[in-house]
Amino acid sequence: MELHKKAIMPPGFSCAGTNCGLKADGKDLAVFYSETPASAAAVFTRNKFPGAPVILGRNIIKKGVLRAIVANSKISNVGTGQTGLDNAARMAAAVAAEFDIPAEQVLMSSTGVIARQLEIEKIEAGLQGISSQLSKDPLAATEGIMTTDTYPKALSLDIGDAVLTIVGKGAGMIEPNMATMLVYIFTDAEIAAPVLDHALRQAVAVSFNMLSVDTDTSTSDTCVIMANGLAGPVDLKHFQKALTHACTEMAKLLARDAEGATKLLISKVKGASDEKQAIQMAKSLVNSPLVKTMAYGADPNIGRVLMAIGKCVDCDVDPARITIRINATLVYQNLARVDFDEDAVRVLLGGEQVVIEAELGLGSGRATAFGCDLTEGYIQENAAYYSS
Amino acid sequence: MELHKKAIMPPGFSCAGTNCGLKADGKDLAVFYSETPASAAAVFTRNKFPGAPVILGRNIIKKGVLRAIVANSKISNVGTGQTGLDNAARMAAAVAAEFDIPAEQVLMSSTGVIARQLEIEKIEAGLQGISSQLSKDPLAATEGIMTTDTYPKALSLDIGDAVLTIVGKGAGMIEPNMATMLVYIFTDAEIAAPVLDHALRQAVAVSFNMLSVDTDTSTSDTCVIMANGLAGPVDLKHFQKALTHACTEMAKLLARDAEGATKLLISKVKGASDEKQAIQMAKSLVNSPLVKTMAYGADPNIGRVLMAIGKCVDCDVDPARITIRINATLVYQNLARVDFDEDAVRVLLGGEQVVIEAELGLGSGRATAFGCDLTEGYIQENAAYYSS
Known part of the structure; x- marks a missing residue:
């Protein structure tokens, strides 16, 4: 292609x-x-x-x-x-x-x-x-x-x-x-x-x-x-x-190229109970202002990722089965933060693309969503965008 | 009280x-x-x-x-x-x-x-x-x-x-x-x-x-x-x-006092088909980044208000019946923008509180939601908030 x-x-x-x-x-x-x-x-x-x-x-x-x-x-x-x-x-x-x-x-x-x-x-x-x-x-x-x-x-x-x-x-x-x-x-x-x-x-x-x-x-x-x-x-x-x-x-x-964006944010959810739940969680990740600002700040903030999955209150989530990867680095599994090289991940997150992968371990539902980081540029463009 | x-x-x-x-x-x-x-x-x-x-x-x-x-x-x-x-x-x-x-x-x-x-x-x-x-x-x-x-x-x-x-x-x-x-x-x-x-x-x-x-x-x-x-x-x-x-x-x-907030944003939805829809629309208004940045920019952007109501795709909306008020000023009714004093409304919106009222004209559902504007301060606090 x-x-x-x-x-x-x-x-x-x-x-x-x-x-x-x-x-x-x-x-x-x-x-x-x-x-x-x-x-x-x-x-x-x-x-x-x-x-x-x-x-x-x-x-x-x-x-x-x-x-x-x-x-x-x-x-x-x-x-x-x-x-x-x-x-x-x-x-x-x-x-x-x-x-x-x-x-x-x-x-x-x-x-x-x-x-x-x-x-x-x-x-x-x-x-x-x-x-x-x-x-x-x-x-x-x-x-x-x-x-x-x-x-x-x-x-x-x-x-x-x-x-x-x-x-x-x-x-x-x-x-x-x-x-x-x-x-x-x-x-x-x-x-x-x-x-x-x-x-x-x-x-x-x-x-x-x-x-x-x-x-x-x-x-x-x-x-x-x-x-x-x-x-x-x-x-x-x-x-x-x-x-x-x-x-x-x-x-x-x-x-x-979204308003104010400095990087592409991609979320990949696998192992959800069904595709509908996978879609909801993948979107929750790219839509979360705290995940978006985390991408902007290039910080591997595992808590925000867990939060954005958990806030899908109608979806099936078993914390014990969740595995999280940020830009291909394993950061969370077995109910605990993994001991990973944070500085190396920060360097990766400083690039053009942040990829968050969540494996739910429950079923075969999978989805990928696309978004961007949230920056001062978005605020400035939209606070200044006059309707007249 | x-x-x-x-x-x-x-x-x-x-x-x-x-x-x-x-x-x-x-x-x-x-x-x-x-x-x-x-x-x-x-x-x-x-x-x-x-x-x-x-x-x-x-x-x-x-x-x-x-x-x-x-x-x-x-x-x-x-x-x-x-x-x-x-x-x-x-x-x-x-x-x-x-x-x-x-x-x-x-x-x-x-x-x-x-x-x-x-x-x-x-x-x-x-x-x-x-x-x-x-x-x-x-x-x-x-x-x-x-x-x-x-x-x-x-x-x-x-x-x-x-x-x-x-x-x-x-x-x-x-x-x-x-x-x-x-x-x-x-x-x-x-x-x-x-x-x-x-x-x-x-x-x-x-x-x-x-x-x-x-x-x-x-x-x-x-x-x-x-x-x-x-x-x-x-x-x-x-x-x-x-x-x-x-x-x-x-x-x-x-x-x-939310992160970066400079003002309180209140949405009041009335006349929705039922209370559940009123709640959804009221929340859609205070959650919309474009409405929030409009509050920050003190701009009476009617389009963003209509958008935030209309994006509740599972709710009943009849555009012809909708009336919108921003800080008590009538700005939209009968499918058209009302000729209002924009400068006066901008002065009102420059204060501590932005109140958006939407009358749907469909039923008796009503709800009030509370939020705040979205500013560079939110971005700065959350992009800099390190997880370690």
Whole structure:
């Protein structure tokens, strides 16, 4: 599963990004375009206060066909009532007019401040002529959907003769179901929409739904996949493996670039009574502020790890059976701290990645979750992030 | 329900605190003593990795009678196996010997670093002669159980002819069921142990179990009440009201003095489908890092409030019926942001307290939760807090 050195839009796909005036500078508007109708599937936030693009998107995706995705940053179009729905529809209509495609085959996303109306005229003006600026470089468009991300993210890999490319953004308000996260995936493999839907859900379950930056669930999260079929059919097992790998690698990139993050935090729970409990405990570990600050401080604080497992009060835990490893060093077993080289572990924890492994010794449930450390940077970004 | 200007131990109760050498300086050991056998009840952490004092305490409290509580800070005696259990029993035995009371009537607590053994000899030496240092000032002992708290906390109020005094500590790893929290309550009212137990659970449900600093649940939380009966019987309704009030005021003090906190954060949810959903949403609001940093930044960020309600994906939410108030200012209703004076609200939010009220418009479920803002101070304290 080797990633391309440089991501590229698959054959038949292209994209463009521009500044339409929502932000003072930097791109704030993006279009991803397929030359032909593409099979499509999507998953959206489970937040009960979804944005207008999500409300419309759930309906649009039902037909399983997309030609384009349009997305803006700066304003999220959430908590905006009927005007918000109208504006989201106008975004799709503007793309449809510009590319001469059906409006019902355009999915839209908005990310940024909540409870403010979009400056829709600026978006409509920005979309005019954008079809002449199309590029094969996914980063050209991905910059347009960045909010507090520090760099645009795109990955490509091969599936037989086909290519799969994933782009994403999301730096805060990130917790499964989904993250504040916009992720778009493009492939020239030929796959029917229902199969695509199933494959996407499988991949999201172990990647983006196991990603949490701050337990907060965005109202706008959207993950879409489009398959234009230009490369013909591919082996479905291979496809699933590649899609899951791409989503997992993107989840790690998003966690690592989360607001204020200095390192990736990975928790691996094994031997839980069942998978559901393993998932709950793995998430408890990456979500615990005390584990997150421990990662930041590069301290092998066993107590916080035990606490974060034990706080899953509805899960089965037998302290006597628990084994804990921090960055592969055994630190706890048989109800006692192991005598390990703390200074050596601190050096390991000072790196780019903190991995906490918990073996529960009860069953076969296992799960891996992705998060990041919690730093002053998160506080500063979010205390200063004005809603107006 | 007027609080005394200065807290005092009720008649028949006294306490002492000392430095026994666990900490380099400051008190690290405390004893609370009743001259006569007192009815007693307690609630403990629900964390599945409870400390040795909690494991023993659950058994001790079954008889409903206590003469003393002993507590140390610096080391929590959690994750310490059989040695930990032996050491916890030795703490009680040392108090029993010093005061000539039954060891099974001594409850013990330990708070501090997890997965390290107590230096039990220091504690035993520190307890020798402590019976000659007894004081009526609850702060004399409460200092001995502080960890990252910035000041010792004690409140007293009258219940008819009786007095009720509550002392508490807890500054991080605080979330219901319970908080990293040691709270001891003393009264000279005459109340049987089963009645006391019921009253304590009622009070804790709406106070400490609605308190969350960081969603992390300590392995050592303990809340104990002792009633020595010296003042005779009291009106039980009055007693319940006073106990609940004392616990609620202490919960607010703990939240306000949480690690790094600069202000108290209170969420009030009304009109939820039922009380359980109201509790979930109220806690979601005080636990959301984005709401907490918004409180710190004194920004009326409506979007984050909507997000934190909507992320309760199993709760009933009808966006069209939601009304939001921030520090009593109406900011959102009828699916739209209200045109309010943002500068005025920012001034209000710059004070000591942020109050978020959400009216769901669905039913009669209501709940209030207590938390605090999230600041660089929390990060600094917890990233620097070494486990060794």
